[in-house]
Amino acid sequence: MVARMDQLWIDLAAVLAAAAPLVIAAMGETISERAGVINLSLDGTMLLAAMTGFAVALTTNNLLLGFAAAALVGAVVAAVLGLFSLTLGQSQTAVGFVLALLCTDLSSFLGAPFVRLPGPTVPFSPIPGLADLPVLGTVFFQHDPVIYASFLIVPLTAYVLYYTRLGLIVRALGERPATAYARGVDVTRWRYAMLIIGGALVGIAGAAFSLDLKQGWSYRHTFGSGWIVLAIVIFGGWRPLRVALGCYLFAALEIFATRSQSALPDIPTQIVQVAPFVLMIFVLALVNLASSPAAMRWVATLPQLWQRPLLGAINRLRATAPAALGQPFERP
Template sequence: MDATFASIIAAAAPLVYAAVGEAITERAGIVNLSLDGSILLSAMTGFAVAFTTGRVGLGFAAAAGVSALVALLVAWSGISLRLNQVAVGFVLTLLAAAVASYQGEGFVHQPGPSVTPRPIPVLADIPVVGRALFGQNLSVYGSLLLVAAAGWFLARSRPGLSLRAVGERPEVAHARGINVNRYRYLAALVGGALVGVGGAAFSLDQKLGWSDGHTAGFGWIALAIVIFGGWQPLRVALGCYLFGALQVVALRLQSRIPGLAQILPSIPFPLMIFALLLVNSAGLRRLLARSHRVSRWLLPEAPAALGRNFVP
């Protein structure tokens, strides 16, 4: 049981980076649709750099950089050129995937370096949760810390409040002296870098190495989980762990049910669509209208200014 928990937490780590990163970006009102391509590109870059230099840390840094660059392009085209963020994001999805498969050709199926396990003595021996939380490596510890930090930042910190204001009511935020577009650029960069870390966490930790379409589909899954998780880091992470659990279970059942691995990627989507239908159903809204607190928790809304460019 301990081992199962530990493998779920580890399997979900890349997705946690990507989905929490995207949640931060979207909270500021920028939608970076390029995730599926960004993750592929950063997984390839991370592996290629680590393979060439022999240093895993450098691979993570390069992956974060390249993915932040893609996010910057989305933000810039929206903020400065006032283009449709969805259009630019979609083009970048395909372009980043194509670049990954072109530049990654020499690294296909090469054995390479990976993140070393670093269990924390004593703590890792705590029953049930010990191995899951303290028997991992730096990449997985980072994902756990990120969830806590992002949750605190958005809900409790002053800049987090400003960031949310920028995503909900940019006009009001602007009137209160907040530099809306600076916040948006920063949120896109930070979120993009986290997506890149997620890509590297695939190729250097969870799904070692590089092949064409190595992480295909995970970007769309991350985007779906952001919605499913209501743009809140803790719930987004919960969605990722749910998917991680599905992955681990599918892996164990694969010998008995052939084809399960191929069908797995489609599972989050019916779930997400169901969640969205539930959220938008008039009946449930009426039922919950009496208690604002419960309904706000159960039925989160998208940031009001999501994808809308702001002109000061």
């Protein structure tokens, strides 16, 4: 029994570690989308940033320079998206999708010399004193700086969005940009800023894969993680805490799939790899169902005994996008 509990805490720590890059990227995308801009380039950006971060860290033998280079890649890609969508008025969705494909191909072409080379990695850094605590030490305090940063970025993002003037401006950009403009906010400039900050975080998340979680570089290294991040932001209702829970849920599904593969060796490896993505899509379908008027009408036909718990579950699952998300803004 004791051995099973110890394994449970180790698995929980593994989930927190596996989710770290997703959490960082998801916070960046949450910031961008709360400001009204959809960045569909995430998957390609993370790949290009992962390659760049690893290449720079390997060449300079400096991890900080690797993460800085990856952040710069994310910021530049986001700025290009802003140029075409915010300045030139092109579709955010179309431009983001093209950038995702372009960055994916660039990562493969430019990263060819670095495939499967050994390189520097983020060092394991247990926190003295706290790491020795029973249970909590194993789960939370025996990690590395990237994972600790993923713990801090969630409450920080939530605090900034909901308890600061900056957060009020960001939420206004995504909900009522015309009202923000009437109060003296330069909507385009602020959207650029939030998009670039979000892009930099996505770039850091890419480097977190190649320099920490999946050490090294190879073709398609992040395995569709950018698309999962986009889905998780929707699942989380554009709220940082719920978005983070979605990241941990997906990481738990990945850990569970890995454990199941050893217990069920007859199942093909491809099915095990794809299973977390399928389950996440199923969860997203439930969220969309909960947001539909048809679901509310169906609940209204049920006996009162069932209505209250179902309505409570629907309210928790319901996700409402920022009203001006993806919409161009033209000055009055």
